Amino acid sequence: MRSALVRRTVLTASAVSLTLLATACGSDKASDTKTDAKASASAAPAAKGKTAAELAALLVTQAELPTHKIEPFKEEKTAPVDSDKPECKVLAQAQSMQPLATSTGVGRIMTVELPKPAAEGASVDEKLEAAMGALKSAATSVTLSSYDGKGAEDAFASVKTAITACAGGFAISSEGEKTPIGNVTSEPVTSGDEAAGFSTVMDMGDGQKKKTHTVVVRKGNVLATFWALNLAGDSEQPKVVVDAQVKKLG
Numbered sequence: 682m683r684s685a686l687v688r689r690t691v692l693t694a695s696a697v698s699l700t701l702l703a704t705a706c707g708s709d710k711a712s713d714t715k716t717d718a719k720a721s722a723s724a725a726p727a728a729k730g731k732t733a734a735e736l737a738a739l740l741v742t743q744a745e746l747p748t749h750k751i752e753p754f755k756e757e758k759t760a761p762v763d764s765d766k767p768e769c770k771v772l773a774q775a776q777s778m779q780p781l782a783t784s785t786g787v788g789r790i791m792t793v794e795l796p797k798p799a800a801e802g803a804s805v806d807e808k809l810e811a812a813m814g815a816l817k818s819a820a821t822s823v824t825l826s827s828y829d830g831k832g833a834e835d836a837f838a839s840v841k842t843a844i845t846a847c848a849g850g851f852a853i854s855s856e857g858e859k860t861p862i863g864n865v866t867s868e869p870v871t872s873g874d875e876a877a878g879f880s881t882v883m884d885m886g887d888g889q890k891k892k893t894h895t896v897v898v899r900k901g902n903v904l905a906t907f908w909a910l911n912l913a914g915d916s917e918q919p920k921v922v923v924d925a926q927v928k929k930l931g
Contacts, residue, residue: 730785731827769851780826819911873898
């Protein structure tokens with residue numbers, strides 16, 4: 682699971698108010714107004730989630746994120762995940778490019794921070810060091826998922842609850858392998874309609890442990906989930922990627 686997980690590093694419709702119609706017609710019965718308002722609310726269609734094709738068009742592009750290299754993500758590389766603690770499964774899904782509940786569509790890409798080029802007149806060693814920077818770049822997966830009705834709001838709420846409930850750690854299981862996850866720590870994020878962030882320490886095996894950062898942003902009935910990992914060092918919250926993707930969502 683450890684190697685597999687690393688490899689995968691990877692709007693509601695408004696109702697027409699019958700109250701206004703009743704007022705325009707000169708109705709002076711409060712009970713009629715209340716009845717009409719209730720009828721209007723019950724007649725409002727539930728929000729429909731976006732399809733995979735619609736989400737694909739909303740994924741941030743290379744031109745919109747020039748500081749990173751964007752790579753498509755093949756759907757067949759994903760695999761269902763679970764957790765040893767049911768309340769933590771949503772965090773495991775967020776770290777594995779999975780939708781956080783039953784979704785109407787999913788879109789995914791991988792982004793890798795581009796190394797800074799060597800300065801003009803740099804020495805051979807400095808140019809080599811700049812070139813090697815690509816091996817030290819942080820990777821951030823971007824997953825868009827959409828939901829019918831209030832599904833996105835409910836899924837987001839479950840993330841916030843799990844961040845607190847799973848502070849002591851949990852394990853991600855997939856394809857018969859388990860990856861221990863420790864030190865779940867809430868991190869401040871301001872973005873979209875609502876946002877939450879958390880860091881974890883992932884056991885990579887062979888005594889190696891890496892700090893990762895996850896951000897979940899809700900924009901209408903779309904959830905944008907980001908997971909950042911740097912195999913060459915400590916990762917940071919992927920603010921540049923988050924900002925560019927949320928801007929694309931509108």
